[in-house]
Amino acid sequence: MESLEVGKILGEGVGEVQEYIDVCDYAVGLSRMFAGHVFPSERKGHALLEQWNPLGVVGVITAFNFPVAVYGWNSAIAMVCGNCMLWKGAPSTPLTSVAITKTLMAKDERLPLVSFTGSTQVGHKVSMMVQERFGKFLLELGGNNAIIVNEDADLDMVVRASVFACAGTAGQRCTTTRRLILHKSVYDEVVSRLVKAYGQLRIGDPCEADTLYGPLHSTAAVEAYKNAIEEAIKQGGKVECGGKVIDRPGNFVEPTIISGLSHDAKIVQTETFVPIVYILKFEVLDEAIRWNNEVKQGLSSSIFTKDLGNIFQWIGPKGSDCGIINVNIPTNGAEIGGAFGGEKHTGGGRESGSDAWKQYMRRSTITINYSKELPLAQGIKFE
Template identity: 65%
Template sequence: MLQLSFALSRHVLLRKRILASCKRPAAFMSTLLINQPQYAWLKDLGLKEENEGVYNGIWGGRGEIVTTYCPANDEPIASVRQASLEDYEETIKKAKEAWKIWADVPAPKRGEIVRQIGDALRKKIKDLGSLVSLEMGKIFVEGVGEVQEYVDICDYAVGLSRMIGGPVLPSERPGHALIEQWNPVGLVGIITAFNFPVAVYGWNNAIAMICGNACLWKGAPTTSLISVAVTKIVAKILEDNKVPGAICSLICGGTDIGTAMARDERVDLLSFTGSTKVGKQVALTVQERFGRSLLELGGNNAIVVFEDADLNLVIPSALFAAVGTAGQRCTTARRLFLHESIHDEVVEKLAKAYAQIRIGDPLDSTTLYGPLHTKQAVMMFLDAVEQAERQGGSVVYGGKVVNCRGNYVEPTIVTGLPHNASIVHTETFAPILYVLKFKTEEEVFAWNNEVKQGLSSSIFTKDLGRIFRWLGPKGSDCGVVNVNIPTSGAEIGGAFGGEKHTGGGRESGSDSWKLYMRRSTCTINYSKDLPLAQGIKFQ
């Protein structure tokens, strides 16, 4: 009890220190990273000390100025003037007008413009990847990989632009044709989160564009520089092709802008990526006006390891899934179910692997693990570790804040908790992995599904029958169901999304394009007669 009390008091002191660091003095604002020689590449992205955060064919912004900070060193990078509600109204009007022009452009031509966007992103991939590392905090290879996702989805969308459409169906009536006609929904609002500030916009933007939609993007306020830099690249391509820049409008802002988008009937589809709590409010608000929403929300993802698993695959997979992006992916593994016969062996090997993680500056190419995004995230990490210990868990690795500048915490392994502990059922956006024992396939499949979210899941086994039971109706209830690979790291060719409290939305590949379009069933009579369906006679 004395040891636990000491740990709790230590957490209290850490919280006070973290809160104090959030109160940045005015002098701290005087030196921006953008003005330092080692960050000169920021200006190559078109960024400056104060950036306009509204684009609708022209750049502007009349809202408050928000300075973004590097989570690795707490230093200010640059600032962005956010949108006012007047800016929002002006921008949405321009976006709706731009859609009228864009919808008339043939889909393959739209695809050609999206191809050019992808090529422009390729040319700036290292600088954009570095900006993701600097402003969001993920390591450089992940930052570059995120921009690569946008490039890849542009390539995918180019091909799709020559393939979208509906079938010609057999009609039961002679001299009649039955077809499905697909048309763009109109204006797609895109609200993205801090953890994937480029890729998630890309998934939505590239597919929405080739479908004939205009886009209105609101990124996270803490990654506003990324939103501005990406939009500058996209805007130049639109302007070079002499189509309205407002086709890809940007509106940097906070809750007021997001709420306006959810309420606005002129937003024909609202794609929201974020927490389940906020996503629920977005869904209710959009549904009140009978609008469409596409939700990508939280995940409490599990890896299940059976006794016949190849541990040479398990250890690196669990490591990447749990600590990649410092545990801030929606697909991060938060629960690791180990068969009781291999539990101790896997925990020992995993702890040794954790000890070899290179923590450091995300821009350093040798770093494997960077900071959390904000001080608030560090506080949530500490609270979760404290709750896990209170509920009977044992921290076998990590559990502490790293004593340095920035938002660094130790990647953490917790054992000894029951599968239904409240903290295990709580999604914490931090690198905490709860390791749990199981005995039978039946119980662990049930435990995988007992949380409210249903995003990603994975099993490690060589049993072919078990694999197909896992993929089947009584197996995992998630939208991403993997075998012998991590829970994170999805490819763009498949539909991405989850079930239950994850929201049910699907983005990226497969037939996700259908969510950005409206479908009409059309019957065409090319005969001189008027037969009715089902053989009805009306004479």
């Protein structure tokens, strides 16, 4: 069903359903571990506690590209936190998402939290509506993600990782790699090997088990693909491979590699939700990290290197500014147990693992006086 509606290949669709199953398992275990705290009170005869309680009803708005898993992340955890759910799936995936498509959740004060997954532009509108009524919002928006390939990287791993990161799901993941930032010493070899690997991708019906690359989701996505390639060429880009709409039924386009653009070219700074990756060349690692961080989004990022110093620079305060920071793996493919989301225009929200459950609850700080005295905090006297 998901392959028919989204165009996602069968293996990825099955994996997405498995992800919902996995997050349900995770949430069941989590339900036994919600922890408040007991703090020492500065006042004699007092107890200071912290407790988490359900919000009530949580609204979830999801995008077309993950119509099962993203709802799963939100619903499983929100429900074990004691909340009820109201879901609006993407209008283009009704068979998969059973959407409630006409509810203005963002303005409804009965929903303390609205979780939105989708584009930065729409997420901004949703957040403003929710904020106007002092509601809570959880945003997981776009990403202009980069892989940095240092001079000491294992290039076999780089090529294998990059093909899936750039072309998997036909470029329609929020964590898809949009920019490959290559050290000048490995630039030519990586580009040559990637072009060869792209030529071996099995393109076809996403419902067939051996297909690795399916169609785009809609005709609008095909137009976005064509416009992005036209703009890239206007701005000085060179199409290394791909660049054309495939002449066959369906929204099929060629996975595309474009070189020759500056790191700050307008099209490189723009997230286009299609299978186009821009190749950039750097000389020193500080420069590459700066380029990684200069885009407005801050979702996922990766570096390929064997140097421990580079790794700890990358994950530290002067490294990647993204919510997801990877080493020697691609930008896409997240595990259930880690909080998923990003910074800046990606929205700042976190879904799934770690302490993301806290967003689906309200925090109460509780003071209990079990004495017969009324001392004030900070030793204040009011007598």
